[in-house]
Amino acid sequence: MMSETVRDPLTLGKDAVGQEVDLYFQPAPSSSQSFAASWILLMGSRVDPPGKGGLTAILARLFSAGTERRSKRAFAQELDRLAAVWSSEVLWDSLTLTVAGPADAWREILSLLAEGLQQPRLEDREVERVRREHQEAILRHAAEPAERAEKEFLRTLFPIPHPFHADPVGSPESLSRIRASDVQAHYRRHITPRGSRLVVTSPENPATVLREIQEAWGAWTGPSPPPPLRGFPPPRRPRNGLEYHAITGTREVEIVIGGPSVPRSSPDYPALVLAHEVLGGRPLLSRLFQSVREREGLAYHAGSDLEARHFAGFWTAEAGTGLANLERVSDILVQEARRLAQSEIGDEELRRIRESLLSSLPLSLESTSSAHDLAREVAEFDLPPEHWRRWPQVLRAIRPRDIRRAVEREWFLLEDPLQVAAGPPRPKT
Numbered sequence: 001m002m003s004e005t006v007r008d009p010l011t012l013g014k015d016a017v018g019q020e021v022d023l024y025f026q027p028a029p030s031s032s033q034s035f036a037a038s039w040i041l042l043m044g045s046r047v048d049p050p051g052k053g054g055l056t057a058i059l060a061r062l063f064s065a066g067t068e069r070r071s072k073r074a075f076a077q078e079l080d081r082l083a084a085v086w087s088s089e090v091l092w093d094s095l096t097l098t099v100a101g102p103a104d105a106w107r108e109i110l111s112l113l114a115e116g117l118q119q120p121r122l123e124d125r126e127v128e129r130v131r132r133e134h135q136e137a138i139l140r141h142a143a144e145p146a147e148r149a150e151k152e153f154l155r156t157l158f159p160i161p162h163p164f165h166a167d168p169v170g171s172p173e174s175l176s177r178i179r180a181s182d183v184q185a186h187y188r189r190h191i192t193p194r195g196s197r198l199v200v201t202s203p204e205n206p207a208t209v210l211r212e213i214q215e216a217w218g219a220w221t222g223p224s225p226p227p228p229l230r231g232f233p234p235p236r237r238p239r240n241g242l243e244y245h246a247i248t249g250t251r252e253v254e255i256v257i258g259g260p261s262v263p264r265s266s267p268d269y270p271a272l273v274l275a276h277e278v279l280g281g282r283p284l285l286s287r288l289f290q291s292v293r294e295r296e297g298l299a300y301h302a303g304s305d306l307e308a309r310h311f312a313g314f315w316t317a318e319a320g321t322g323l324a325n326l327e328r329v330s331d332i333l334v335q336e337a338r339r340l341a342q343s344e345i346g347d348e349e350l351r352r353i354r355e356s357l358l359s360s361l362p363l364s365l366e367s368t369s370s371a372h373d374l375a376r377e378v379a380e381f382d383l384p385p386e387h388w389r390r391w392p393q394v395l396r397a398i399r400p401r402d403i404r405r406a407v408e409r410e411w412f413l414l415e416d417p418l419q420v421a422a423g424p425p426r427p428k429t
Helices: 055-062 072-081 103-118 124-141 145-157 172-176 180-190 206-217 269-281 287-295 323-342 347-366 368-380 387-396 400-410
Strands: 013-017 021-027 034-041 085-090 095-102 197-202 242-246 253-261 299-308 313-321 418-423
Touching: 013 206, 021 206, 021 368, 034 103, 034 368, 055 085, 055 095, 055 124, 055 180, 072 103, 095 103, 095 368, 103 197, 103 206, 124 172, 124 180, 145 242, 145 253, 145 313, 145 418, 197 206, 197 368, 242 323, 253 299, 253 323, 269 287, 269 299, 269 313, 269 323, 269 347, 269 387, 269 400, 287 299, 287 313, 287 323, 299 323, 313 323, 323 400, 323 418, 347 368, 347 387, 347 400, 368 387
Parallel strands: 021 197, 242 418
Antiparallel strands: 013 021, 034 095, 034 197, 085 095, 253 313, 253 418, 299 313
């Protein structure tokens, strides 16, 4: 149950809204004058029908395009009147709607989120407009080396029907097959309060917020949520060498190397977070930044990523460089990634990286929006309410040997990672 006395943004309260929605309440940072709320459903693009990838992404954009009570114009005018901002995010296994605005308008903002979600208009003309805009955005991004390299990396490493194989935003081909009737049926089949999470960051009394939410959300009903993901195929073993994708009209080359990893629930996840930060996560301090950019001067940027979802994960090391440096930079990325398993990180290097990472936690409490991001992570992955309060202790208990062993166990394909690059056409030899 939520306590009215807890005012620590790093400790969340949890309660139920009716029999359907879990409510996570986060006290806003001190002196905050803003409010944020997110609704999370664990479905995402994995429920898109075959051949119609991007259907959930289109639906997500339509939640703010008018309701049964308000036209698209009236809905936008209400957002403007409240000085509120609406956004949506679709990943492979989650759909998130977020609305934020002034703290003194929290009741109306919450009501508008409930209205947009529970009573969307989904008009044929509006569906077609959003579908067309979404399709055009994908075509624009396809000419960006970084976007192309990451998409091809996932498509090559994870076979159909693995969730990571398909981009959550869809493709121009799949979007062309989507009609308004598909979007309307998708809403009826999958949008439900059952098993969803509502995350609120507010300076208000939590009991007051809960009563308001019960009134706006308590009577909402819907279908059963989709079952957890199980039984998808294993990743592919990559072919030897670098896979290159030419993009006419660009100059920079984006290189991505990596392999599969673990879900967010893995006990090795904290150690892998530190491995990622050492490899490329910390600006200026990480090994990739120091070796590829500072010492060698070979890249515009260099870093790493660790994606850990409910069902699986992957790790990557990336760099942007020129065509002449392609092979050299790719070799450095591979060497630095392998070094994490070949030798233990030095105590001083680990201390410096870890304290830099932990120093960002207090900075997250300087605004409602960044604090709300922490609360969303707790809610989405069903972490303990005091997860972020305990996080520094968890990371400080990890030793260099723990990181090396976790990397050896869980960063698959480390010895021979998949290597993908995208950039200008290569000269013929």
